[in-house]
Amino acid sequence: MLELKQAVRDADLVILATPEYNAGLPGVLKNAVDWVSRPPRPNAWEGRPVAVMGATPGGFGTALAQLQLRSALAHVGALVMPLPRFGVSQAHRAFAEDGSLADPATAERLERFLGSAATWAARLAG
Numbered sequence: 001m002l003e004l005k006q007a008v009r010d011a012d013l014v015i016l017a018t019p020e021y022n023a024g025l026p027g028v029l030k031n032a033v034d035w036v037s038r039p040p041r042p043n044a045w046e047g048r049p050v051a052v053m054g055a056t057p058g059g060f061g062t063a064l065a066q067l068q069l070r071s072a073l074a075h076v077g078a079l080v081m082p083l084p085r086f087g088v089s090q091a092h093r094a095f096a097e098d099g100s101l102a103d104p105a106t107a108e109r110l111e112r113f114l115g116s117a118a119t120w121a122a123r124l125a126g
């Protein structure tokens with residue numbers, strides 16, 4: 001956990017990818033957000049540029065899990081990119097057997113998302 005906290009502190013940008021458990025944020029990821037926030041001074045999240053994304057075989061692309069993740073991150077002072085949102089629904093159709101992204105439309109959306117995240121981090125770095 002100390003390593004994770006240091007990695008967050010050293011990062012120009014943190015990208016968090018979440019699945020969705022019963023219409024919410026998986027407890028283990030909430031736990032990680034919480035542990036990285038302690039002790040609170042310094043809290044490694046504060047002022048850190050973050051982008052959130054997710055994938056699920058379900059139909060709503062982790063929208064609800066991402067909302068809860070945004071809420072948890074806002075509380076600890078992370079600066080979460082507001083838009084574009086990026087979620088993959090029906091993820092079992094979007095990826096090939098080897099784990100690579102096979103769907104061109106999803107790949108294009110992902111590229112836009114990552115470009116925006118880099119811009120977000122650069123803006124906040126001043």
Ligand SMILES: Cc1cc2nc3c(=O)[nH]c(=O)nc-3n(C[C@H](O)[C@H](O)[C@H](O)COP(=O)(O)O)c2cc1C
Binds near residue numbers: 023024056062
């Ligand atoms: C307990 C549990 C609940 C889940 N609930 C949802 C859900 O509400 N909506 C959804 O889209 N996917 C749901 N999933 C699928 C996950 O989003 C995810 O795609 C899948 O579990 C693979 O990720 P993992 O290996 O990190 O768990 C659920 C999975 C688990 C294990």
